[in-house]
Amino acid sequence: xxxxxxxxxxxxxxxxxIGTIAFAMSGxxxxxxxxxDPFGVLIIAFATAVGGGTIxxxxxxxxxxxxxxxxxxxxxxxxxxxxxIFRSVEKKYKNTLFIFDSIGLGxxxxxxxxxxxxxxxxxxxxxxxxxITGCFGGVLRDILINRIPLLLRKEIYATACIIGxxxxxxxxxxxxxSSQLVQISTILIIILIRSIAVKYRxxxxxxxxx
Amino acid sequence: xxxxxxxxxxxxxxxxxIGTIAFAMSGxxxxxxxxxDPFGVLIIAFATAVGGGTIxxxxxxxxxxxxxxxxxxxxxxxxxxxxxIFRSVEKKYKNTLFIFDSIGLGxxxxxxxxxxxxxxxxxxxxxxxxxITGCFGGVLRDILINRIPLLLRKEIYATACIIGxxxxxxxxxxxxxSSQLVQISTILIIILIRSIAVKYRxxxxxxxxx
Amino acid sequence: xxxxxxxxxxxxxxxxxIGTIAFAMSGxxxxxxxxxDPFGVLIIAFATAVGGGTIxxxxxxxxxxxxxxxxxxxxxxxxxxxxxIFRSVEKKYKNTLFIFDSIGLGxxxxxxxxxxxxxxxxxxxxxxxxxITGCFGGVLRDILINRIPLLLRKEIYATACIIGxxxxxxxxxxxxxSSQLVQISTILIIILIRSIAVKYRxxxxxxxxx
Numbered sequence: 001x002x003x004x005x006x007x008x009x010x011x012x013x014x015x016x017x018i019g020t021i022a023f024a025m026s027g028x029x030x031x032x033x034x035x036x037d038p039f040g041v042l043i044i045a046f047a048t049a050v051g052g053g054t055i056x057x058x059x060x061x062x063x064x065x066x067x068x069x070x071x072x073x074x075x076x077x078x079x080x081x082x083x084x085i086f087r088s089v090e091k092k093y094k095n096t097l098f099i100f101d102s103i104g105l106g107x108x109x110x111x112x113x114x115x116x117x118x119x120x121x122x123x124x125x126x127x128x129x130x131x132i133t134g135c136f137g138g139v140l141r142d143i144l145i146n147r148i149p150l151l152l153r154k155e156i157y158a159t160a161c162i163i164g165x166x167x168x169x170x171x172x173x174x175x176x177x178s179s180q181l182v183q184i185s186t187i188l189i190i191i192l193i194r195s196i197a198v199k200y201r202x203x204x205x206x207x208x209x210x
Numbered sequence: 211x212x213x214x215x216x217x218x219x220x221x222x223x224x225x226x227x228i229g230t231i232a233f234a235m236s237g238x239x240x241x242x243x244x245x246x247d248p249f250g251v252l253i254i255a256f257a258t259a260v261g262g263g264t265i266x267x268x269x270x271x272x273x274x275x276x277x278x279x280x281x282x283x284x285x286x287x288x289x290x291x292x293x294x295i296f297r298s299v300e301k302k303y304k305n306t307l308f309i310f311d312s313i314g315l316g317x318x319x320x321x322x323x324x325x326x327x328x329x330x331x332x333x334x335x336x337x338x339x340x341x342i343t344g345c346f347g348g349v350l351r352d353i354l355i356n357r358i359p360l361l362l363r364k365e366i367y368a369t370a371c372i373i374g375x376x377x378x379x380x381x382x383x384x385x386x387x388s389s390q391l392v393q394i395s396t397i398l399i400i401i402l403i404r405s406i407a408v409k410y411r412x413x414x415x416x417x418x419x420x
Numbered sequence: 421x422x423x424x425x426x427x428x429x430x431x432x433x434x435x436x437x438i439g440t441i442a443f444a445m446s447g448x449x450x451x452x453x454x455x456x457d458p459f460g461v462l463i464i465a466f467a468t469a470v471g472g473g474t475i476x477x478x479x480x481x482x483x484x485x486x487x488x489x490x491x492x493x494x495x496x497x498x499x500x501x502x503x504x505i506f507r508s509v510e511k512k513y514k515n516t517l518f519i520f521d522s523i524g525l526g527x528x529x530x531x532x533x534x535x536x537x538x539x540x541x542x543x544x545x546x547x548x549x550x551x552i553t554g555c556f557g558g559v560l561r562d563i564l565i566n567r568i569p570l571l572l573r574k575e576i577y578a579t580a581c582i583i584g585x586x587x588x589x590x591x592x593x594x595x596x597x598s599s600q601l602v603q604i605s606t607i608l609i610i611i612l613i614r615s616i617a618v619k620y621r622x623x624x625x626x627x628x629x630x
Contacts, residue, residue, distance in 0.1 A: 034572075035629075037625075039582065043571070125280075144559070144572065146566075152244075152246050270487075334490065335486075415458075418458070418461070
């Protein structure tokens, strides 16, 4: 009982930390690509990691998560420093980083959908919240370094969130699935969609172009 | 009495729906112009349609309107799909779309001013809120597709909101005018200002350039 | 006692007004540089002056400051008009404007840190809030006129906020220092850092570039 509670709490926390590391890395590497100074790298890493969750909490009228959580701030700071020290990681481990970015996207989408459900919102609203939570950090990062948001250019980025989030909501309502199983399945779905999309250079056909 | 209440409620709802359709169209067409995939078109349409009202509600400390209203989300979704299916609408009906965009601008400005007054704010604050509600959706759209906000380039865009919003506030305080008359007059004023400005290519003189 | 209270209140108000003037000027001059019309200049001046404080209040869950303060709106409006009328000020008084911008940066950083402490947040969170309050107005200004945020390009901009904010927090916990002494010292530190950085073209070394 209490052990199960601890397991649930720790699993949610682990998800949040891994997602934060993933997006902080994504922001740090983008900032270094644009040759920003170390404080600029820290700022972009921070904005990317907390952007989605901040918008989500403002929309829900909830306390903004990172303002009450020194762990998140510490994780971001350490990740940014690590990213700068081990800059070469980006080139040698391009696949690992891509997996990490997709994990972050999936994790933050799940957290967003989940929080919306906890607040009693309609599933479609929760899906929107999850997509916003997953994508907005990257959008903020791209706005700050002044490039077209990757969200709108990358192969099937937001689509992966929407499909994954829908799967999450459906699985949540199925009695047999434990919450960890639902979360892990959703993350795997999103990673799979992103991987297939990037490998086969898939795009949603722009059927409106006659 | 109850019938009058229903009429007032429905009129306000109609205004909100038409404004939402107008801005969702504006966002969808801009996204298609920039060759985004259908999910990108949906995202931009959504951001443009809810951006202004979301900022307004956050500033007022009110619940964010679209999160409690499935009608708005549905209207945006249907409008985006329609815009993509009938892409050719944009070229054949350029004038109609311009009128629609001006209607949206006027409607959202009114809604913003009105909500500010309901919350008991100073008329000048309400004017600012109205201008933000009218303009910010378009600003968000332009930020996301990475172009200079049309707000700052188009002929007399925000100015139309400010003049219209001022007229709205003045007429609201005149005892004889019903609220529907005030709303319709304001919309007409804003459409008129925008039409004259575009037709005669009017600009506010930049008197500061010596 | 009451006189001391009046002095404290007035000093805080003076800080807020000077900071607002500084950032409104900064926004107005940037807008004129990009040849926006007078309403565009007003909008950018307003966004730059209230941007940081608005984000800070939203994150804290506090009422948004400018919506309850006609003085701030009036100060911004008058400053924007003055900036347009006396456009030549920018060229003849470049040093004065730079000092003003650094004063604004320092003042808004202080206000942000202070408000965070009043709300009982952890000092590191307050430091983050102070940096956001100081820098975000300028970021918003740059996003609207579609240029890379100066925050990320200027010599030691956010760094000055972080160092100044840290000094502010440390001095606040030292019993002997009055709050005015702490505030003035912090402003001087930030102005000093910015001046040295610009004069000697200092940059934080990008140690991550191998």
